[in-house]
Amino acid sequence: MKKLMLGNEAVARGLYEAGVKLVSSYPGTPSTEVTEAAAKYEEIYAEWAPNEKVALEVALGAAIGGGRSFCGMKHVGLNVAADPLFITAYTGVNGGMVIGVADDPGMHSSQNEQDSRHYARAAKLPIVEPSDSGECLEFTKLAYEYSEKFDTPFILRLNTRVSHSQSLVELSERAEKDVKPYEKSVAKHVMMPANARGRHVVVEDRLKELSAFACDCPFNKVVDNNTKLGIITSGPSYTYALEVFGDSASYLKLGLVYPFADELIKDFAAKHERVIVIEELDPFIEEHCKALGLNVEGKNLLPLLGEFSQELIAEKLLDKSAEFTALDEAIPVRPPVLCPGCPHRGIFYIFKKLGLYVSGDIGCYTLGAAAPLSAMDTTLCMGASISALHGYNKIRGEENKSVAVIGDSTFMHSGMTGLVNITYNKGNSTVVIVDNSITGMTGHQQNPCTGFTLKGEPVHGIMLENIARAAGVADEHIRIVDPNNLKEVEKVLKEELNSGTPSVIICRKPCALLKYVKHEPALKVDTDKCIGCKACMKIGCPCISVVNGKAKIDATLCVGCGLCPQMCPKDAIKGGM
Amino acid sequence: MGKNIMIVGVGGQGSLLASRILGNAVMLEGYDVKVSEVHGMSQRGGSVVTYVKFGESVASPVICKGEADIIMSFELLEAARWLPYLKKDGTIITNTQQINPMPVITGAAEYPADLVEKMRAKGVNVIAADALSIAREAGSEKAVNVALIGLMSHALGFDRDTLVKAIKMSVPEKFLELNMKAFELGEAGSAQ
Ligand SMILES: Cc1ncc(C[n+]2csc(CCOP(=O)(O)OP(=O)(O)O)c2C)c(N)n1
Ligand code: SF4
Ligand code: SF4
Numbered sequence: 001m002k003k004l005m006l007g008n009e010a011v012a013r014g015l016y017e018a019g020v021k022l023v024s025s026y027p028g029t030p031s032t033e034v035t036e037a038a039a040k041y042e043e044i045y046a047e048w049a050p051n052e053k054v055a056l057e058v059a060l061g062a063a064i065g066g067g068r069s070f071c072g073m074k075h076v077g078l079n080v081a082a083d084p085l086f087i088t089a090y091t092g093v094n095g096g097m098v099i100g101v102a103d104d105p106g107m108h109s110s111q112n113e114q115d116s117r118h119y120a121r122a123a124k125l126p127i128v129e130p131s132d133s134g135e136c137l138e139f140t141k142l143a144y145e146y147s148e149k150f151d152t153p154f155i156l157r158l159n160t161r162v163s164h165s166q167s168l169v170e171l172s173e174r175a176e177k178d179v180k181p182y183e184k185s186v187a188k189h190v191m192m193p194a195n196a197r198g199r200h201v202v203v204e205d206r207l208k209e210l211s212a213f214a215c216d217c218p219f220n221k222v223v224d225n226n227t228k229l230g231i232i233t234s235g236p237s238y239t240y241a242l243e244v245f246g247d248s249a250s251y252l253k254l255g256l257v258y259p260f261a262d263e264l265i266k267d268f269a270a271k272h273e274r275v276i277v278i279e280e281l282d283p284f285i286e287e288h289c290k291a292l293g294l295n296v297e298g299k300n301l302l303p304l305l306g307e308f309s310q311e312l313i314a315e316k317l318l319d320k321s322a323e324f325t326a327l328d329e330a331i332p333v334r335p336p337v338l339c340p341g342c343p344h345r346g347i348f349y350i351f352k353k354l355g356l357y358v359s360g361d362i363g364c365y366t367l368g369a370a371a372p373l374s375a376m377d378t379t380l381c382m383g384a385s386i387s388a389l390h391g392y393n394k395i396r397g398e399e400n401k402s403v404a405v406i407g408d409s410t411f412m413h414s415g416m417t418g419l420v421n422i423t424y425n426k427g428n429s430t431v432v433i434v435d436n437s438i439t440g441m442t443g444h445q446q447n448p449c450t451g452f453t454l455k456g457e458p459v460h461g462i463m464l465e466n467i468a469r470a471a472g473v474a475d476e477h478i479r480i481v482d483p484n485n486l487k488e489v490e491k492v493l494k495e496e497l498n499s500g501t502p503s504v505i506i507c508r509k510p511c512a513l514l515k516y517v518k519h520e521p522a523l524k525v526d527t528d529k530c531i532g533c534k535a536c537m538k539i540g541c542p543c544i545s546v547v548n549g550k551a552k553i554d555a556t557l558c559v560g561c562g563l564c565p566q567m568c569p570k571d572a573i574k575g576g577m
Numbered sequence: 578m579g580k581n582i583m584i585v586g587v588g589g590q591g592s593l594l595a596s597r598i599l600g601n602a603v604m605l606e607g608y609d610v611k612v613s614e615v616h617g618m619s620q621r622g623g624s625v626v627t628y629v630k631f632g633e634s635v636a637s638p639v640i641c642k643g644e645a646d647i648i649m650s651f652e653l654l655e656a657a658r659w660l661p662y663l664k665k666d667g668t669i670i671t672n673t674q675q676i677n678p679m680p681v682i683t684g685a686a687e688y689p690a691d692l693v694e695k696m697r698a699k700g701v702n703v704i705a706a707d708a709l710s711i712a713r714e715a716g717s718e719k720a721v722n723v724a725l726i727g728l729m730s731h732a733l734g735f736d737r738d739t740l741v742k743a744i745k746m747s748v749p750e751k752f753l754e755l756n757m758k759a760f761e762l763g764e765a766g767s768a769q
Contacts, residue, residue: 004600004604004610030616030617032616033616108615108617108618108619109617132611132638161639164613164615165638166611166614167635168610236637239636239638240636240637242636243637309637309639310637310639310641311644322644323665324642324663325665325700326661327689327695327696327699329695331657332678332680332685332689333680334587334624334655334678334679335678336588336620339589364621371679371683371685372683441618443617542677542682544682545677554676556709
């Protein structure tokens with residue numbers, strides 16, 4: 001049966017067909033739907049871990065235990081999981097293991113552009129890269145087979161375009177795999193120096209075997225069309241190149257990117273007068289070709305930054321530019337904004353009003369950095385809001401004028417260790433946790449605080465206030481507020497900033513997009529009372545604009561959250577229509 | 578025959594149903610197809626785009642400047658933003674609904690006036706209609722997707738039966754009648 005499937009869904013289907021037993025992941029665009037789709041198969045145990053390091057360790061434990069396992073993350077997640085990643089090469093697996101990592105060239109939804117292939121080389125692990133949904137399914141299944149054969153995890157490198165494009169895939173049945181027997185092996189699984197020295201030998205030997213395998217494996221493919229132009233490529237770049245050159249070029253499409261198929265590459269290069277490497281981000285394949293002494297082109301013609309497309313390749317390699325029509329005037333940009341009724345809006349207005357230094361973090365609330373709220377000084381990496389504020393305050397001593405702001409999922413991911421650092425090291429900083437009871441930015445995943453698992457089972461949700469208490473914050477400095485009550489938020493914030501002791505303020509109100517959140521009827525501006533002062537517009541709600549000198553609320557968008565009436569000096573905004 | 582279709586709008590407007598219907602229609606016609614969506618950050622009220630490409634065989638999932646046969650837009654400014662992606666002789670099908678982007682809300686920019694007329698003045702085929710009103714007339718604002726599919730039906734050139742079947746495959750049974758009505762009202766709108 002053929003089905004139109006998202007690349008991520010096809011990976012999940014591959015997990016199902018390969019008989020995978022366990023999936024543990026942390027969400028991150030563009031990888032999230034792999035795990036969401038895997039969770040829909042009853043045969044697969046699937047969970048959201050609090051962060052990627054935990055997820056990878058869970059998957060490794062399952063593989064050592066003899067079951068096929070998977071863990072998925074976005075590119076930056078692999079930075080968090082790098083410690084166990086490197087160890088997996090030494091321990092090897094028992095049941096097959098695949099680590100799915102999705103890169104985001106062009107940064108559609110990321111804080112940096114990062115090329116995960118470097119991790120494969122650094123950790124000495126094989127990495128495979130599909131080009132479309134069909135290959136997502138096929139490569140996933142093959143990766144499990146060879147993971148067990150070579151006793152190593154495989155990295156499956158995805159990419160925004162592959163993850164989030166649908167194409168046709170051929171479905172098969174699940175091949176159920178029994179859990180393999182577990183044999184205790186201290187030399188293989190206890191990584192202390194004496195054992196690890198022995199395992200490093202295994203790692204290097206395995207890499208050599210994999211490199212030979214790469215020259216004759218089902219992942220790599222040569223399409224021989226002529227001897228003039230040869231293109232070495234992988235992943236989505238292959239589809240762009242195909243669209244531009246069709247059969248006027250030959251292709252070496254690397255599905256198993258590392259370890260390199262040296263003989264295959266040399267052979268292909270020798271057969272073509274001109275060889276160009278087409279790869280997004282870093283010159284990973286190109287540099288290796290050059291190290292092999294081959295005369296190839298690549299980044300001398302194509303950019304290091306951003307996403308490729310057939311337009312870009314035609315322009316850079318054939319000097320062809322697109323023909324198109326455009327209007328003469330500038331079209332205003334449409335950046336993302338906090339949703340109407342978003343519970344994060346009010347606190348950022350208060351931060352700005354009080355002129356605070358805001359050590360920010362990653363989530364929907366990062367949008368508090370944008371105009372008109374403009375209330376964020378830094379956004380680094382997940383969890384860094386709290387730890388970096390501590391460093392800032394140790395240098396500047398501005399505890400009464402600075403806060404960290406972090407979401408519930410991000411706090412559980414890697415914020416709580418920063419809080420422990422503050423209390424332990426005699427810091428006095430104020431941490432605001434914006435608890436909207438969900439992992440919002442990545443499309444609403446459950447987390448340890450929400451009371452539900454990935455599979456939708458109810459559990460005892462962890463209370464953030466209990467973690468704050470356990471971390472050593474005094475009870476009277478753990479405050480819980482309704483973020484839509486602006487007066488209260490301002491009062492509590494001022495008290496804690498001046499308290500001279502570590503404090504945690506939990507802004508608790510669920511995300512406006514959650515199904516169980518009931519919306520109120522749209523509010524309306526009384527145009528007789530409105531003086532056109534634009535005070536209501538300071539909170540940056542996309543429903544409010546000024547028409548003929550008076551505020552106007554778009555009734556199709558407003559969810560009646562009640563925030564804007566608190567801004568109006570003339571009491572002109574009222575409920576009901 | 579193959580076509581490149583772009584579905585554009587504002588994050589949160591819910592264009593997923595439109596791309597699902599198109600995907601199903603194309604499969605029924607027996608074409609190879611690729612559909613590329615954007616998830617993540619821009620879903621929060623940003624400018625969003627979905628590419629639907631079909632034909633004998635489709636390589637790249639993305640549509641570039643000057644390559645789209647049809648651009649279907651849920652919002653007027655977005656139609657103008659993505660205009661450069663339209664092929665010569667391509668068609669824009671746009672909802673006339675206007676949603677102000679943040680720079681317009683804060684007063685840093687203005688929402689350009691007379692966009693439909695300006696696009697037509699450039700020689701672009703534009704089918705513009707108030708799809709929100711059509712959907713309301715059919716019974717629910719949520720039927721905007723299907724109203725726009727109706728407006729697009731002539732430009733698409735598929736058998737009517739194929740589209741109807743694809744709609745039936747894609748919407749829940751209890752909303753079918755309402756959506757069929759929105760489709761028919763859209764169809765009638767595009768004939769004018
Ligand atoms: C290491 C890492 N993993 C995953 C992500 C993707 N990501 C960005 S924000 C976020 C969590 C947001 O949830 P929360 O903190 O609850 O804030 P909300 O979006 O709900 O406001 C995730 C998973 C990331 N940027 N970095
Ligand atoms: S998804 Fe929820 S948390 Fe994110 S911006 Fe929208 S309302 Fe706010
Ligand atoms: S009540 Fe005011 S702030 Fe809240 S969604 Fe409506 S217009 Fe926006």
